[in-house]
Amino acid sequence: MFKNTLRLECRKAICNPFFFLAVLIGVVMTFFSLIPMAESFARDMAQHRQFSEEFGPRNPLMQMESLFNHWIGGEGSSAGASDYFFLFPLLICIPYGWSYCSERRSGYIKNMVIRTGKMQYYLAKYVALFLSSGLAMTLPLLINFLAAAMIFPAVKPDPSYMTAYGIGASSFLSMLFYGKPFLYVGMYLLVDFIFCGLIACLCFAVSDAIKNPIAVTLLPFFFLLGVHYFCDSFVYRKVEVMYTELSPMHFLRPIPMVYDTSGLVIFVWGSVLFAVTFFTAVIRRGRHEIY
Structure with missing residues (x-):
């Protein structure tokens, strides 16, 4: 019975106009x-x-031009990359974040x-919302x-050109990036998939307290925006020795921004999100009567 229910919910979450x-x-x-x-x-x-024609065929700067610092996850200068990693909390909730409110009504x-x-x-x-939101985040990145x-x-x-790639020795998975860059991209897409699935499950967790589907869909965006503002305006300025990225709007980008x-940090964030959303949305509701 659970398999049939899960199949039905996944079909509703993915095969709907909002997901596409x-x-x-x-x-x-x-x-x-x-x-x-x-x-x-x-x-x-x-x-x-032109440099090669003037000074010889061996141009060491050619190694700076690579797929891994020109796709959206490897560059931090274009408006498209900035907009996508700013609006992703909204995009991942559009497909199915509103569903519980509508179905309860x-x-x-x-x-x-x-x-x-x-x-x-x-x-x-919960699983259907997690999967649809993770796909909504990673499919555009994968296509790009x-x-x-x-x-x-x-x-x-x-590593000699790390300034061109923006990933230093202390960066997350830096050894993997310079050793097996395709695996690095795959690992970061997996991190984004899992994390964004958990972020979208906040919609499900708060749907008992917030009745409006639009407000529920917007909540993760404003929550992460508030966290980002708090870290940027207070944490980094008050704690001068803090040199680790705490905002998901930055650390979900495969290239460090600040x-x-x-x-x-990613593990703690993910663990807290899972514990809060799963307990609130599944365990707590499963123990209470429907009203």
């Missing part, structure tokens, strides 16, 4: 990163070729609980990476 709309918006935003990167790459390559939840049981229904909805791979050479990053990302 969120992915489409994300893809369009990521291409606003790809286009200026392609133009910049063309200008830089023309300069490199229509009485659909009572019918489902009678057929499947409370715990199975809530768990299936594949499109960028058709334009930029997949030159293996060289401070280096810490695996411990």
Whole structure:
């Protein structure tokens, strides 16, 4: 019975216009990163070729031009990258973050609980929201990476040019980036998938307290925006020795923006989000009567 309920919820979460709309918006935003990167790459390559013609065929600067610092996750200068990693909390909640509020208002939840049981229904909805939100985040990034791979050479990053890549020795997974960059990209997409799935589950967790579907969908965006503002305005200024990125709006970008990302920070954030959302949305609701 749980498999059928999970299949139904996943179909509702992914095969709906809002999911495709969120992915489409994300893809369009990521291409606003790809286009200026392609133009910049063309200008830089023309300069490199001119340098090679004048000073010889071996131009060491050619290794600075790579797929891994031109896709949206490897660059931090384009408007497309800035906008995408600013608005992602909103995009990941559009597909299914509103569903519990709407289904409770229509009485659909009572019918489902009678057929499947409370715990199975809530768990299936939690998993469906998690998966659809993770996909809404990572699909545009993956499409951008594949499109960028058709334009930029997949030159293996060289630590000698770390200033061109923005990833230093103390950066999160830096050894993996310079050793196996494709695996680094895959690992970071997995981190974004899991983390964004948990962020979107905040919609489900607060749906008993907030009745409006629009307000529920907007909540994770304003929550992360508040965390980002608090870290930027108070934590980093008051704690002068704090050089670790604490804001998800920055540490979910594969390239460090201000401070280096810490695996411990990501783990703590993810653990807290999972504990709060899973307990509130699944366990607590499963122990209470539907009203």
